[in-house]
Amino acid sequence: MSISDEKVAIISTPCQIQAAAKIQKFLDTPIKLKIGLFCMENFSYSYFKEHLKKYNIDYDSIKKFRIEKGHAFITLDDDSITKIPLGELKSVVRKNCHICMDLTSQNADISVGSIGSDDNYSTVIIRNLDAQHIIDDAIKQNYFTSKPLTQKQIGILNKLSQKKKHDNQENIEDHELRSKPVLYTREISDNEILSQNMESNFTDLKDNVIDVGACVLCGACEYLCPDNLIIIDDTKPRKQGKCRDDCHMCFTFCPRTYTPEDLKVDCDDMGNYLNIMTLKSNDNYITQDGGVITTLIKYLLDHDIITKAMVVDKKDDNAWKPYAKLTDDMDEIIKSAGSKYSVCPVFKALGED
Ligand code: SF4
Ligand code: SF4
Ligand code: SF4
Incomplete structure (x- = not known):
């Protein structure tokens, strides 16, 4: 199948979703669905790698990477965990992230992130009717268990969205x-x-x-x-x-x-949306997002809503060096799940197929 016949879901950061939204608005494109990730900031691959030398951490030995409660938790192949305060990592944040105001992927069709949700659940923001149908049906077909967000949880998400904008306004x-x-x-x-x-x-x-x-x-x-x-x-x-x-x-x-x-993505909170909830995957995918994105891609492929997902994987021979690819292979999608905390040119994958 040529790329123009594909139906692609892009899964990416708010800034890259913004490019996808512009492309979708004006051009004929295989991009059919935009799944946006919550993003507070992202690290420069080379600076971050250099910084980790201070902790005697070799990039290639990182098994898992997670950000929680103001710290980065790095699990190595030997299962040891190093905890680094996020404040210390400010110097390796990409410059462009200091002028970014979008935490929740306001131009996505569906935004997903961990902020606000309970353990094993992800917060999911549904931004249009097509997205609502997808999520409703996926819940009905038992791909997900859903739970509403409390007003307090929504408040946390709004507060962090406003904080990101406020912190970067001067820059x-x-x-x-x-x-x-x-x-x-x-x-x-x-x-x-x-x-x-x-x-x-x-x-x-x-x-x-x-x-x-x-x-x-x-x-x-x-x-x-x-x-x-x-x-x-x-x-x-x-x-x-x-x-x-x-x-x-x-x-x-x-x-x-x-x-x-x-x-526009300069509003004061999480942008326009129809619905917000938390979801838990009913599959047993162990990933940083609790498996919600992986299960969502599975639902979309199972129902021919998309033919390929554009995912970001890490190189086998260069751990944590991200690169984008198009795939419909669930094994590859599972392998690529979870955040990479470093950016890569995702649209390259559309040109390579
Ligand atoms: S670099 Fe390419 S896309 Fe940009 S203006 Fe030149 S020809 Fe056009
Ligand atoms: S914080 Fe950085 S990586 Fe995240 S959306 Fe903004 S510019 Fe993109
Ligand atoms: S890679 Fe090109 S299109 Fe994307 S942000 Fe940089 S200059 Fe803009």
Whole structure:
């Protein structure tokens, strides 16, 4: 099956879901469902690896990685656990995360995370009717057990969403003084956005996103460049060769450039949603998200709602180095489950199939 015939679910961070939402809005795309993860921040792969040397931790010996109650818990192959305060890891957080306001993937169809939920459950935010049908049917067919969130739990999630925005607001204002204020400028209309985009190309992307530390390394620019001029290494996108005159694709679809009115993510809480609940997987997948995402993908594949899931796995020969792939193989999906805490260009996978 060619990629254009596939029906793909993307499972990713809020920033990458933002790119997927832009692509879905304007282009013919195999992306059919966006499952967004809650995300407070993400680490630079190389800086984090370097930092762990302080604890004599070899990246390749990490078996499990989890963030909870202000600490990172790192379980090694010998089952020993090292606890690192998150405050200490601030220096290895990616620069772009300091100007990010979206905790709960406001542009996803379904958002999933552990904040607010009891042990073995995940918090699930349902943002549109199609997503509601999917979750209702999956519960009915016994894929999940559901439980409502209490007002207190919803309050925790709202409070953390507001905290993320509040903490980063000053950085955003500073960022917009140093570059074209594309990131959170909402005063201009969709028509003005269109005309700004029509005047912009890779040079503008480089000056206003990449070189000022706003790139989220999503890979949308690389995926959409019609002449394959963009290459993403571990740190940032680079261009090789001359752009065609009439192309604006990379600038237009970058999640850190102008965003249409209906895809704004600058509201004060968790964004628009129809329903919020907690779910527990009725399968026995042992993963960081309690198996909810893995079970959701299984339901979507079983019912032909999607044909492939775009998941982020880690390299066998380079542990915790994430890379994205498309798959319908449940063994691979189970193997890739859980957060990686480091980003990778997910859209690359759409171009590789
Ligand atoms: S920019 Fe950073 S904090 Fe924001 S969603 Fe992406 S990875 Fe998470
Ligand atoms: S050809 Fe288009 S998408 Fe490719 S780098 Fe140039 S402006 Fe960007
Ligand atoms: S510059 Fe490219 S890789 Fe970076 S955020 Fe924008 S689209 Fe994604």
